[in-house]
Amino acid sequence: NAGVTQTPKFQVLKTGQSMTLQCAQDMNHNSMYWYRQDPGMGLRLIYYSASEGTTDKGEVPNGYNVSRLNKREFSLRLESAAPSQTSVYFCASRSGTGGQETQYFGPGTRLLVL
Amino acid sequence: AQSVAQPEDQVNVAEGNPLTVKCTYSVSGNPYLFWYVQYPNRGLQFLLKYITGDNLVKGSYGFEAEFNKSQTSFHLKKPSALVSDSALYFCAVRGFSGGYNKLIFGAGTRLAVHP
Numbered sequence: 107n108a109g110v111t112q113t114p115k116f117q118v119l120k121t122g123q124s125m126t127l128q129c130a131q132d133m134n135h136n137s138m139y140w141y142r143q144d145p146g147m148g149l150r151l152i153y154y155s156a157s158e159g160t161t162d163k164g165e166v167p168n169g170y171n172v173s174r175l176n177k178r179e180f181s182l183r184l185e186s187a188a189p190s191q192t193s194v195y196f197c198a199s200r201s202g203t204g205g206q207e208t209q210y211f212g213p214g215t216r217l218l219v220l
Numbered sequence: 221a222q223s224v225a226q227p228e229d230q231v232n233v234a235e236g237n238p239l240t241v242k243c244t245y246s247v248s249g250n251p252y253l254f255w256y257v258q259y260p261n262r263g264l265q266f267l268l269k270y271i272t273g274d275n276l277v278k279g280s281y282g283f284e285a286e287f288n289k290s291q292t293s294f295h296l297k298k299p300s301a302l303v304s305d306s307a308l309y310f311c312a313v314r315g316f317s318g319g320y321n322k323l324i325f326g327a328g329t330r331l332a333v334h335p
Contacts, residue, residue, distance in 0.1 A: 110263070146229075146327050146328075147327060148224075148310060148325035148326050148327045148328055149264075149310070149323075149325040150325075151322055151323075154322070164322065196263055196264065198264075206271075207252075207314075207321075208254075208266050208269065209264075209266070209323060210266065211256075211263035211264040211265070212263050213261075213262055213263045214261075214262070214263050
């Protein structure tokens with residue numbers, strides 16, 4: 107049981123390049139999330155997916171797209187990377203509902219956009 | 221407005237001393253509150269949560285947190301700090317906006333435990 111896995115661990119892009127961050131969970135969770143972490147700002151929600159085939163925007167969705175092709179995988183795509191997207195990206199999945207919910211995080215992807 | 225505040229960027233504690241990491245929140249209704257810890261180059265790990273019931277919640281690694289409704293606080297505590305507790309700690313509250321539930325995170329507090 108690996109929990110939440112993310113690839114790649116680290117990536118350097120030039121402005122305008124595109125890339126896809128991959129996330130997978132093996133806990134059979136319905137809900138999955140993408141966050142970005144910036145110094146002094148905590149984690150901010152980019153997109154989330156309540157179930158397979160559904161996605162919704164979070165607080166900071168501009169410049170990103172997501173895809174939830176199946177229950178396990180939730181990918182985040184940067185179509186044209188900008189320096190402002192330099193950040194650490196975390197994927198998470200959620201167990202339970204209401205008072206029993208807990209989010210489990212992957213190890214993160216460190217992205218540097220030059 | 222829904223928000224979480226962690227007023228201290230960093231907390232310094234000597235090993236063996238008690239530690240407190242502060243958190244206050246603002247959310248309508250009954251709060252669901254969480255603490256997560258992040259070790260260097262790792263993702264966030266769940267420590268504990270308050271949903272309802274006893275105001276003192278016990279979690280992983282000997283940590284506990286005290287919910288205080290009148291002060292809208294959820295401070296993280298440990299009776300005796302270890303050097304290995306040094307990490308970044310995030311408080312979060314479950315909020316609701318845009319038609320979905322979400323976790324609202326504080327900015328984080330770095331805990332440094334010195335030998």
